[in-house]
Amino acid sequence: MSSAELLQYFFSGITSGSIYALTALGFTLVFNATSVINFAQGQLVMLGGMLGVALYGAGLPLWGASLGAVAVVAAVAVGFERVAVRPLLQKGVLAQVIATVGASFVFETAAMLIWGRDAVGLPPFSGDEPLLVGGATVAPQTVWVVGLSVAIVVALQMFFRTTLLGKAVRACAVDPIAARLQGIPYGRLVTFVFALTGAIAAAGGVMITPISFMSYHSGSLLGLKGFAAATLGGLGSPVGAVMGGYVLGVVEALGVGFVSAGYKDVIAFAILLLVLFSRPSGILGTRAAGHH
Amino acid sequence: MGAVNQFYRYLRKHAGFLIFAIVAMTIPAYVGDAYYLSLLAFTATRFMMALGLSLLLGQAGQISLGQAGFVGIGAYGSAIMTTRLGFDPWIAMVLAAVLSAAVAAVVGIPALRLRGYYLAMATLGVNEIIYLLLVRLKSLTNGTDGITGIPGLSFGALGLSGPKAYHLVAWGVALVMLRLSLNLSSSRVGRALRALSRSEAAAQSLGINVSYRKVQVFVMAAIFASIAGSFDAHYMRFVSPEAYTVTFSIILITGVIIGGLGSLWGAVWGTLAIVILPELLKRVHSDLTNLVFGVLLIAIMIFWQGRPRALGPALEKWRKMIGGRIRRGAS
Numbered sequence A: 001m002s003s004a005e006l007l008q009y010f011f012s013g014i015t016s017g018s019i020y021a022l023t024a025l026g027f028t029l030v031f032n033a034t035s036v037i038n039f040a041q042g043q044l045v046m047l048g049g050m051l052g053v054a055l056y057g058a059g060l061p062l063w064g065a066s067l068g069a070v071a072v073v074a075a076v077a078v079g080f081e082r083v084a085v086r087p088l089l090q091k092g093v094l095a096q097v098i099a100t101v102g103a104s105f106v107f108e109t110a111a112m113l114i115w116g117r118d119a120v121g122l123p124p125f126s127g128d129e130p131l132l133v134g135g136a137t138v139a140p141q142t143v144w145v146v147g148l149s150v151a152i153v154v155a156l157q158m159f160f161r162t163t164l165l166g167k168a169v170r171a172c173a174v175d176p177i178a179a180r181l182q183g184i185p186y187g188r189l190v191t192f193v194f195a196l197t198g199a200i201a202a203a204g205g206v207m208i209t210p211i212s213f214m215s216y217h218s219g220s221l222l223g224l225k226g227f228a229a230a231t232l233g234g235l236g237s238p239v240g241a242v243m244g245g246y247v248l249g250v251v252e253a254l255g256v257g258f259v260s261a262g263y264k265d266v267i268a269f270a271i272l273l274l275v276l277f278s279r280p281s282g283i284l285g286t287r288a289a290g291h292h
Numbered sequence B: 001m002g003a004v005n006q007f008y009r010y011l012r013k014h015a016g017f018l019i020f021a022i023v024a025m026t027i028p029a030y031v032g033d034a035y036y037l038s039l040l041a042f043t044a045t046r047f048m049m050a051l052g053l054s055l056l057l058g059q060a061g062q063i064s065l066g067q068a069g070f071v072g073i074g075a076y077g078s079a080i081m082t083t084r085l086g087f088d089p090w091i092a093m094v095l096a097a098v099l100s101a102a103v104a105a106v107v108g109i110p111a112l113r114l115r116g117y118y119l120a121m122a123t124l125g126v127n128e129i130i131y132l133l134l135v136r137l138k139s140l141t142n143g144t145d146g147i148t149g150i151p152g153l154s155f156g157a158l159g160l161s162g163p164k165a166y167h168l169v170a171w172g173v174a175l176v177m178l179r180l181s182l183n184l185s186s187s188r189v190g191r192a193l194r195a196l197s198r199s200e201a202a203a204q205s206l207g208i209n210v211s212y213r214k215v216q217v218f219v220m221a222a223i224f225a226s227i228a229g230s231f232d233a234h235y236m237r238f239v240s241p242e243a244y245t246v247t248f249s250i251i252l253i254t255g256v257i258i259g260g261l262g263s264l265w266g267a268v269w270g271t272l273a274i275v276i277l278p279e280l281l282k283r284v285h286s287d288l289t290n291l292v293f294g295v296l297l298i299a300i301m302i303f304w305q306g307r308p309r310a311l312g313p314a315l316e317k318w319r320k321m322i323g324g325r326i327r328r329g330a331s
Helices: A003-034 A041-057 A062-088 A092-115 A140-162 A164-174 A176-181 A186-212 A218-232 A238-258 A261-278 B002-030 B034-059 B067-083 B089-111 B116-136 B163-185 B188-198 B200-205 B210-236 B246-259 B266-282 B289-302 B311-330
Strands: A131-133 A136-138
Touching: A003 A041, A003 A136, A003 A140, A003 A164, A003 A186, A003 A218, A003 A238, A041 A062, A041 A092, A041 A186, A041 A218, A062 A092, A062 A186, A062 B289, A092 A218, A092 B116, A092 B246, A092 B289, A136 A140, A140 A164, A140 A186, A140 A238, A164 A176, A164 A186, A176 A186, A218 A238, A218 A261, A218 B116, A238 A261, A261 B089, A261 B116, B002 B034, B002 B163, B034 B067, B034 B163, B034 B188, B034 B210, B034 B246, B034 B266, B067 B089, B067 B116, B067 B210, B067 B246, B089 B116, B089 B210, B116 B246, B163 B188, B163 B210, B188 B200, B188 B210, B200 B210, B246 B266, B246 B289, B266 B289
Parallel strands: none
Antiparallel strands: A131 A136
């Protein structure tokens, strides 16, 4: 394989890796705030993409449709939290898994009933004249995806490190009871975290739709890969989630190059299972699996 | 007198099972309609799948989102071995079940060390891999086109592809599985499973080999699912991969949850629910089913008190009442 080809696969890897990173970040935010693994996370990404397409089709400009999708999915995530997550916080892992799986069914079927079964796409954010980098071609949308994802990750880090609200969210992740004793309104923060998660998921969905299309059942695959990325980086660590996302994306893309495009997803899940079976605390993580 | 008493004791103990068995086996005598007969045939195999899940989820408290993957191994194992290798359907069914058991053991031994959502994700991943392999291994599985021309079941020269003969065989096997599961549940193993579902540490300290028991029930559920998949393949004479996605795994979970996890009988009512509800909802809108299932899953979890309870326990009470009547009749 030539270096140009290798570079090509690398670019494709960091593109999908960006989306995995954002999805993994969503898992991590919710997990840290509530100890719940949201099995509907991928469906929120899907809803973002589908809503972007719908709003764009309704005549909104591309940026307006994108922002609209982000806002609507943030609201949907808040509603989802109120209905299907909050009543289950004290009920154990089994109930949480089943309820969020139920929510994933609701989102998926609702998307199918509203927008049909066909895969839909968006135009790229700024034309499709490819750029040439080191012999590899890069679509402008790739630059958008990677750039915006990195911007979102950096902004989030700043937010968590420097603002009072961000610090409060981190306090809740460490110990909800202690946080409450400090006067932090835990309930409202969980609502806020879900809004944030929905917005990040939708942003990922809207960005990737011009590249890989979106349909009502795209969510489960994206969710599984986001979880794989989060696990790879050690569940609970935002930095790990982002790195896990990029590692997964690049390994998967190289797998396409070296093995076969048909087995791309098999490779991703094999990695997930290998990590779960051999090192459930992830590459970067310190948290042991099963101890929650 | 002793023999009569013993007979009554047997009846009392197994009244629920016997009544259910008689109803299940004699339904074709009153139902002639082909549509209802095919629904009943599907109920038999859905019941086998749900029963395994009920053991795993209801008794041992372990969640698998990958049951459809093992159904797929059974269905494709049977389809490939009968159409490509010319195996007898029964032998193909057994070999496919052995393969499913092997896959379940290989996956289950590491996966069942994990708890809660890790196990759920791992089994979901396994289901996705099995589905993707069914689609991608074209030379073996014929990809998304699926495999046609699968032979029907037969005993020697006696064909079992007629709906009523098939019904008896499928429900016969389902009832054997139910009896085995009920026996398991009321044995030391069943008590061990329920103990470990409450607290693995406590169960371990009582001398229960927790990891062995979990893998055992996981493998058993996979075998049930695989046999059900084989039956479906020989009944439909056709398999295609989209029947074995995670979506189907979740539908099976829905059945077990609707029926209630408190008792294995929940699998009966849950199976009826996931067979009948889609048929009723179809009259309103063809794609409404999964939306309703999703809402039901959330709603049942919200109203869950401790352990999920739904229809099962209420019917269990009736079973005990009937058992009591027979006992009083005997004295």
